[in-house]
Amino acid sequence: MPVLLVFGLFVVIATAHNITFLEVPMYGDPHQEANLVCHYMNDQGDPALHSVKWYRGSNEIFRFTPGQQPPTRTFNSTAGGVSRGSCNLNSCAISVILPRNYNTKLSFTCEVSTEGPRFAVVKQTKELTVAVTLKEDPVISGVPGTVQLGEDVLLNCTTKPAMPPANIVWYIDGRPDRTDFGTRNNNTPVSNANDFNLRSSWRAIRLRVATSRGFMALRCEAIQPMQPPYIRATNATLVVARSPHLSMFTAAGSSSTMLEATVLILTLCISVHIFSKYSALSEV
């Protein structure tokens, strides 16, 4: 009996196609169609492919049945369905129209069934989040060539338009910064929606230069609040001038030299005067 059971299990595994790879992008831009591909294979001598079905959630959106005419059928093509499909005995690719509900998760399932006698079925599911991800790293502006200790620096970090808009977090020497400048309630300010309904984010900080290392490490992280979150970041360095008050020292130095010279000249004049007075006296 146990031998029969094991044998039966072996037959099920060996006669089914298997899904070798399911291509579903993690994020999908609703302005474009998402391209999904299901790759599958079976062992030589196994029964032929019966059908490939694609589901969005629990709704079937596409079916490929190589033994039927027409071999492909599309369901629900208007409400976020399939615009076209191209399938063969090894893969089945579909283009899906996405809804405009940002930050929603859609699950896509590829189901492959093998011809009888068993009609074994294998399936795999992956999720796609509707979002326009940041195509570039955020940009840090306002970084001076060098800074002085104690100097105040105003920095701004901005992102390109995206949706949902990114939240921005600054890190100074590895620690998150809480002292926002020009922001309220710790919210990242966002721009108005552009023609594609996307928004860019920005966050400015005012920072007093204080370090014993000669530099400060800055990092701006832009995080799109999705599941999973999409993060892009940029680093920058504030380089502290080697002699912090060199320019001030030079300015002070030159004026004191002038003062010294004046004193010297005055002293000279007085001495000459005294000397001439003395000479005059000695002449008498």
Ligand SMILES: *[C@@H]1O[C@H](CO)[C@@H](O)[C@H](O)[C@H]1NC(C)=O
């Ligand atoms: C899929 O089938 C191929 C061919 O039979 C096999 O080499 C491979 O290990 C199988 N993969 C999985 C994940 O079952």
Ligand SMILES: *[C@@H]1O[C@H](CO)[C@@H](O)[C@H](O)[C@H]1NC(C)=O
């Ligand atoms: C089409 O979509 C609706 C809701 O989105 C669902 O109730 C229906 O079952 C779908 N039809 C097919 C054939 O999958």
Ligand SMILES: *[C@@H]1O[C@H](CO)[C@@H](O)[C@H](O)[C@H]1NC(C)=O
């Ligand atoms: C930061 O940059 C944004 C986008 O350019 C701008 O709207 C904002 O006023 C800037 N903030 C500061 C404090 O400079």
Ligand SMILES: *[C@@H]1O[C@H](CO)[C@@H](O)[C@H](O)[C@H]1NC(C)=O
């Ligand atoms: C950027 O800074 C972070 C810490 O602030 C560090 O972990 C990371 O390696 C840096 N990345 C680059 C490219 O320098």
